[in-house]
Amino acid sequence: MVGTASAAWEVAAAVPDPELPMLTLADLGILAEVSEQDGTVTAWITPTYSGCPAVAEMAADVDSRLRAAGYGEVAVRLRLDPPWSTDRISAEGLRKLAEAGIAPPGPAGAHPGQSTGQSTGPTALALGPTRRAVTCPQCGSTDTEELSRFGSTACKSLWRCRSCREPFDRIKEI
Structure with a gap:
């Protein structure tokens, strides 16, 4: 075992987005969670939309970075609920976008369940x-x-x- 879940989070959080490389997956709010249990690090990513063509590359990059940091057993999973929103972009991410x-x-606007992170059903488009x-x-x-x-x-x-x-x-x- 290499470190704690917070150390694994730092490694995964530093992965750049393949389409916006000035931002990390953490800046964009794509990296949702990193946990460590029984020697396996699991990273959960929430794609910007369900058909995002960069999902496979993001998952491979997270896996590769975690393994390079010494984590032997790595699983990268998709989390689609709650869905990603541009409201998840950090203040640092917004600043980096403008600088680029x-x-x-x-703001994307308030959606049902958004403040709690819990989905309450379909979101009006x-x-x-x-x-x-x-x-x-x-x-x-x-x-x-x-x-x-x-x-x-x-x-x-x-x-x-x-x-x-x-x-x-x-x-x-x-």
């Missing part, structure tokens, strides 16, 4: 715009426009600032 020139999401003013991560202006609802990954949209004329990605609220 990506507009961070605003709002199909309209989720936020009117998006701040440019380059100059801070809110005079911005959406160019495309679909960006380089499913969780991003493409925007442009009318003040500095710079394009930028924005993480969508989920």
Whole structure:
């Protein structure tokens, strides 16, 4: 046995996200739990959405990092309930996104059971715009426009600032 569950958490928490490498899985709130029992470390990850193509890579990276840290028996499991939300992104993660020139999401809004972390059933999906003013991560202006609802990954949209004329990605609220 190499260490405690908190030491294993620190190892797994440092794994970078494959699509947003300036952020860790902990920054994004994807790493949900790490436990150690009977010599096996189990890491639970909650993907940003059920069809996320990066899940296999995230799981492999967590497994690899934990084994490299000396943990012999490792299991990486998916946790889909409660579902991931952009509200899980840490303050540090929001700061790192802005520093990387990506507009961070605003609050996703209160969902049933969100404050307790317990799911109480289906969550209503709002199909309209989720936020009117998006701040440019380059100059801070809110005079911005959406160019495309679909960006380089499913969780991003493409925007442009009318003040500095710079394009930028924005993480969508989920």
